[in-house]
Amino acid sequence: MTRYIEEHREVHQLFASHLYTCDLDDPFNELKDHKEDPGHVYPGEYWGAQQNSKAKIDNYNPDYRVLEKFPEIKEKILTICSDYLKGYFGYTKNDFLISTSWITITPPSVISTEHNHRGAFFSGVLYFDEYDEKSGRLVFVDPLTLLKPYNLESIYEMDRDKCWSYVITPAHGRLCLFPSYLRHKVEKNTSDVTRYSLAFNILPKGRWNVSDSDSMIDSEWFAE
Numbered sequence: 001m002t003r004y005i006e007e008h009r010e011v012h013q014l015f016a017s018h019l020y021t022c023d024l025d026d027p028f029n030e031l032k033d034h035k036e037d038p039g040h041v042y043p044g045e046y047w048g049a050q051q052n053s054k055a056k057i058d059n060y061n062p063d064y065r066v067l068e069k070f071p072e073i074k075e076k077i078l079t080i081c082s083d084y085l086k087g088y089f090g091y092t093k094n095d096f097l098i099s100t101s102w103i104t105i106t107p108p109s110v111i112s113t114e115h116n117h118r119g120a121f122f123s124g125v126l127y128f129d130e131y132d133e134k135s136g137r138l139v140f141v142d143p144l145t146l147l148k149p150y151n152l153e154s155i156y157e158m159d160r161d162k163c164w165s166y167v168i169t170p171a172h173g174r175l176c177l178f179p180s181y182l183r184h185k186v187e188k189n190t191s192d193v194t195r196y197s198l199a200f201n202i203l204p205k206g207r208w209n210v211s212d213s214d215s216m217i218d219s220e221w222f223a224e
C-alpha cells in the first residue's frame, strides 16, 4: 500500500501564498541616518501600552509616506517588486506604485502583534539596519488556519508547503514581499537594541478588478 502511494501519487499543492525574499547589497545609509526621526510607527502592543498617555497620543503623528523622502531607495524597491509581480505572476498589464511606507520601531522587550495590511495588494519589508539573532524574527501565519477544523501535530510541520507558520530572520539588506492578506507578527525583540525596519504597501496602477464589473477601478480617475 505504501509503495502504491509513493509510485502513483500526485499531490497538487493548491492556492499557495507566495513570499518573495532577496538580499540587497546596499548599505542603506540614508535610512539608517534618519531612523530616529520623529513620526515612525510603534508595533500595536507598545502603542496600546501608551494609550494612557494623552500627551503621547497628541504628539503621535506617524509618517506613512517615508519613502517619498528617499526616491532612489523607493525606485530600487519598486523596480524589484514590479519585476517580480510581472515576471512571476504575469501581471504585465499593470504598473505598480508604493502607496504607503513607514519605519517600524520595535524597542527591546516589545513584540508586534499579528496583523495584515488592509487596503493594499502586496506588502513588503526592508531590513535596512543591523540585526542579530535576538532582534525578533518575522513570522507569517497560514491564512487557512482559521478554516481548518483540526490541529494535528506533524513531523513535517517545518516544511514550506505544510507548515502553519513560517519564519524569516531579519538581516541587513533583506527584502520580503508578500500578499497583503497574509497575516504576520514580529517576535519579541530580546536584544537590548531597538529594532528598525521599513514596511511598505503596493497597489496596481491603471485598471484593475476589471472582471468584477462594479468593483472596477482605474487609478487614472484619481490622478491629479
Ligand SMILES: [Fe+2]
Binding pocket: 115, 116, 117, 184, 199
Ligand atoms: Fe506588518
